[in-house]
Amino acid sequence: MAKAYTPGLLVTQHKKHRIMRRLPIAGEVRVQEGDQVSADNIVAETNLPGDVHPINLANQMSLPPADVVSCMLKKEGEPIALDEPLAQSKGLFGMFKTIVHSRFEGTVETVSPVTGQVIVRGAPLPVQVRAYISGKVVSVAPGEGCEIETDVAYVQGIFGVGGETHGTIRVVGTSHDQDLTPDLVTPDMEGCIVIGGARMTIEAIKKAQEIKVAAIISGGIDDQDLKQLLGYDLGVAITGREELGITVIVTEGFGEISMAERTFAMLHDFEGQDASVNGATQIRAGVMRPEIIVPLNSPPASDKNKKFEEGQLETGRQLRVIRDPWFGMIGTVSGLPTEPHVLGSGSKARVLEVTFPSGEKAIVPRANVELIEE
Amino acid sequence: MTKIDPDQIKVILATDCGSTTTKAILIQYVDGEYRQTHRGEAPTTVEKPFADVTMGVVNSVTEIGELAGRQLVGDDGRIITPATDTAGCDIYISTSSAGGGLQMMVAGVIAEMTAASAKRAALGAGSIVMDVIAANDGRRPHDQIQRIRDLRPDMILISGGTDGGTADKVVQISELVAPAKPQPRFGSDYSMPIIYAGNKDARDAVSEVFSEGGFDLQIVDNLRPVLERENLGPARDKIHDIFLEHVMAQAPGYDKLMGWTGAPIMPTPGAVGDILQTVARIQDINVVGVDIGGATTDVFSVFDKTFNRTVSANLGMSYSISNVCAEATMPNVLRWVPFDMNERELRNHVKNKMIRPTTIPQTKEALMFEQAVAREALRLAYKQHKEFATTLKGVQQQRTVGDTFSQQTSGQTIVNNMALDLLVASGGVLSHAPRMHQTAMMLIDAFEPEGVTMLAKDSIFMMPHLGVLSSVHAKAAEQVFDRDCLVYLGTSVCAAGQPKPGKLCFKYELTGDKTDSGEITGGEMSLLPLDQGETGTITLSPARGINLGEGPGKKVQRTVHGGTVGLILDGRGRPLALPEDRSSCQSTVQKWLNALEVYVEEAQAVGV
Structure with missing residues (x-):
């Protein structure tokens, strides 16, 4: 029988997680295979070519471009300091010479006899790549980067802003459906990863920014916030x-929406533990979702047997409806009719029947649900 | 590739390898004409874990083979050629937009002149233009260099200067590109291809600039040899060559696929442009085509044999829906919705669609909102297209005394809605609308055609396949385009000018397969039955100041073709203006929707 697949966000107590830490261009890898690293360790570094500054000397010295080369006081490849003389005109009978001082520090890269343009390249820009998660280096690509592996608990969010950070998990509020409001954010949360339940308000985010909270995570956020x-x-x-000084992640979506109860409960269990989070989201080719990674000191004794195959739509599976009119509601698959149905919109689509905790049943297009992956 | 004899081709297999699905069609010579007979579809397999595009191709072709009862894939896993009575095909061809398609950066000296010509060449070749760098683009040189460094294009096209003109400006542009050391998108061992299509006198100097730094410089004829003329062909051909040799060769499995095809693989949008140009040439008509996707909207036009294509990045129905609402503004979107909606909820709803792009509207209200967004996305994309599709800028014009009051500056748009003969729609929101009346209404509201215009949609997104086919067998491509590719929605008759509300806009008299006559008043829309395959002659008598094709107030007689929607009479005037008052706008829009039977319950619905 054909299987129906639908995407879902991963929320799991345990998985082996492997990440590649790669330099943007070739450089030096500072770890070796087998090394244990923590999230803050620098694992590779390099220097990016410095910024390029074009200077049109022909214009500045009122010379034909071809004459610029002979007026250069610094040759190609020579370093130059800020305000140091770069070129000098021959003047008239050795007098009335024009001197052009460099407005940039760096190295003279090229001098063009065609355009009279000089390129000064600034100092190299150092780039350091950190481990991001604590774990073991399992492979090294010389000059490129390394792979780090560790046992983790893992939560995939739906949307985020801000990049990689890490800190201690602090769960605020008492339940998965409580809004994250500013009164729940306190000064002792500096550097922490603050977890709330339902919608986070802009006031709570602003306060967290002031306190220098590392990341703030909750079920939803309002578009205007x-x-x-x-x-x-x-x-x-x-x-x-984004350079906000804080990473923001929502696990469910926009609007008044609560974090899935299971996700909230799981993160609650990790209160006080270190976690790495990344808000980076990309929803085009090569989908990237924000993530919350909690390295585990020791993996659970044995993973419970998976009841369902990953991504497979089956009766009994838990899912979330991701489109109106039941947006955000969690239920269980109770029927998988094979024939397409005509929707209220007039479109024909393959559907499923979902039963909500209240016992209410609804017919929903298969495209409008998201499995809650374990 | 061996030389192809079109007369020997009876079975044609074509695929389009998209980012998510690979779509295959089979074309056969049946009863003296070429017809599309079967189609198959399978997920594209460029990404890991498969990382071999041919797997998706074989899967989609196998599906066709099963449907057609014809073995198309041999035991060796390759497509069987040539055809026998029961197996194989005479030619296999393909297009591709997998892996994000072809992405280019272009540079020129003057933004409105050589840089615009370079952009036109890149877009015409089917590329996405990531940025246009020009000496006068308003950015400081170090900002331009930083931008070039940040981009990761597949190749760069540089133009500038007319042949024999000054060389230093285009060399200066090259001197910005070279030190930026742009990195290609795929593979670190891949030299960045630079196509130089500028002043021929600057070739040596440009070669010198790119002699170091790992560039692969290719020199072609100047794409603007004189200000009065563009010569885009050589640059466009070189883009295609590099696309095949470098970009495609980097994509997983394409080296194998290129060995299978009987014609070069083309970028998908380039192929769509080719088929529209072929049809415009053969039928001697002006055509506009639109493909609205989740992320971008492509608009193609052929007016007076001049082809233009634009890609409106970030105007789309899912990934970019939030951007459409931001650019168009929410009041502009909501003016197409004939009932009240909670704006805060809508904004959250739009963002949720952005982050979960594969969802579909379940309720009629959600569908109407999405189609309202589509109108604005199409309107903005067409506006950008009109601004780009212009006569050549910078061309000096000779003035005579007679031109004193009619002289126009160079750079006027060549898009003329009154001269438009055929408007073709493709893309999910247009192609998969539950009723074709909705497709027709979205097209008319967004594009505002004037006079008499045929409306059609691409039935199963077959235009890419036919585009590449047109390069090897134009006759087959044109026959299939006409008979199987397009679903004709009907003809729109739209009044230009500002008719007075409730007063006569135009009188009409229809003769032929259907007969009818009557009047359309200002602000009114009407739908007359005229089915697929039916034709008629319509005589139109516009009121004073109203133009239906022959000038204000002048009588018009045209042949009109029917379709799945019928003959649409539009007395709303152009440019189209909606009432500013919200409640009066709602009732007006509702009246139009009712007149065209846009939202009608057709079957027992589930859900809401």
Whole structure:
């Protein structure tokens, strides 16, 4: 019988997690296979070529471009300091010479006799790659980076902003459906990963920013709050490079929506433990979702047998409806009719029957559900 | 590739390897004409764990083989050629947009002139243009260099200067690109291809600039040899060559796939442009085509034999839906919705669609909202297209005394809605609308065609296949385009000008397969039955100041074709204006939707 697959966000108590830490260009890897690293350790570093500054000397000295080369006081490949003389015109009978001082520090890279343009390249920009998660280096690609592996508990969020960070988990509020409000954020949370239940308010995020909380995580966020946080209306979900001083992750979506009870309970169990989080989200080719990774000191004795195959839609599976009119509701698959149905919109689509905890049943397009993966 | 004799081709197999699905079609010579007979579909297998595009191709082709009762894949896992009575095909061809398609950066000296020509060449070749660098683009040189460093294009096209003109400006642009050391998107051992298509007198100097630093410089004829003329062909051909030799060769499995095809693999949008140009040329008509996707909207046009293509990055129905709402503004989106909606909930709803792009509207209200967003995405994309598709800028014009009052500056748009003959829609929100009336209404509201225009949609997104086919067998491509590719929605008759509400806009008289006559008043829309395959002659008598094709107030007679929707009469005027008052806007839009039977319950629905 054909199987139906639908994507789901991963929330698991245990998985072997392996990440590649790669330099943007070739450099030096500072760890060896077998090393134990912590999230803060630098595992590789390199120098990016410095910024490039073009200077049109022909214009500045009122010379034909071809004459610029002979006026250079610094040749190609020579270093130059800020305000140091770069070129000098021959003047008239050795007098009235024009001297051009460099407005940049770096190295003279090229001098063009065609355009009279000089390129000064700034000092190399150091780039350091940190381990991001605590674990064991399992492989090294010389000059490129390394792979780190560890046993973790793992929660995939749906959307986030801000990049990689780590800290101690602090769960606030009492339940998965309690909003994350500013009164729950306290000064002793500096450097922590604050976990709330339902919608996080902009006031709570702003307060967390002030306190220098590392990351704030909750079920939902309001579109207007996100706009206020970023200072612009996010048009396309490609994030991770924002410089907000805080990483923000929502596990369920936009609006008044509670964190899945199981996710909240699991994170609650890890209160006080270190975790690594990344808000980077990319929802085009090569989907990337935000993540919360809790390295485990020792993996659970034995993983419980998986009841269901990953991604497979089956009767009895728990899912979340991800589109109106039942947006955000969690239920169980109670029927998988094979024939397409005509929806209220008039479209024909394959559907499933979902039963909510209240006993209410609904018919929902298969495209509008998300499995809760274990 | 061996030389192909079109007369010997009776069975054609074509695939389009998209980012998510590989779509295959089978075309056969049946009863004296080429027809598309079967289609198959399978997930694209470029990404890990498969990392071999041919697996998806074989899967989709196998599906067709089963449906057609014809073995198309041999025991060696390759497509069987040539065809016998029961197996194989005479030619296999393919397009590809997998892995994000072809991505380029272009540079020129003047943004409106050589850089615009370079952009046109890149877009026409089917590329996404990531950025256009020009000496006068308003950015400081170090900002331009930083931008070039940040981009990871597949190749760079540099143009600038007319042949024999000054060389230093284009060399200066090259001197910005070279030290930036742009990194290619795929593979660190891959030299960045640079196509130089500028002033021929600067070739030596440009070669010198790129002689170090790991560039693969290719020189072609100047794409703007004189200001008055573009010569985009050589640059476009070189883009295709590099696409095949470098970009495709880096994508998993493409080296194998290229060995299977009987014609070069083309970038998908380039192929769509080719088929529209072929059809415009053969039928001697002006055509606009649109493909609205989740992330981007492509608009193609052929007016007076001049082809233009634009890609509106970040105007799409899922990944980019939030951007559409931000650019268009929510009040502009909501003006198409004839009932109240909670704006805060809508904004959250839009963001949820952005982060979960594969969901579909379940309720009628959700569908109407999504189609309202589509109208705005299409409107904005077409606006960008009109601004880009212009006569050449910078061309000096000779003035005579007679031109004193009619002289136009260079760089006017060549898009003329009154001269538009055929408007073709493709992309999920248009192709998969529950009723074709909805597709027709979205097209008319967004594109605002004027006069008499045929409306059609691409039935199963077959245009890419036919585009590449047109390069080897134009006749087959044109026959299949006409008979199987397009689903004709009908003809729209739209009044240009500002008719007075409730007063006569135009009179019409229809003769032929259906007969009818009557009046359309200002602000009114009407739908007349005219089925697929039916034709008629319509005589239109516009009121004073109203233009239906022959000038204000002048009588028009045209042949009209029917379709799945019928003959649409639009007396709303152009440019289309909706009432600013929200409740009056709602009732007006509802009246139009009712007149065109846009949202009608057709079957017992489930859910809500």
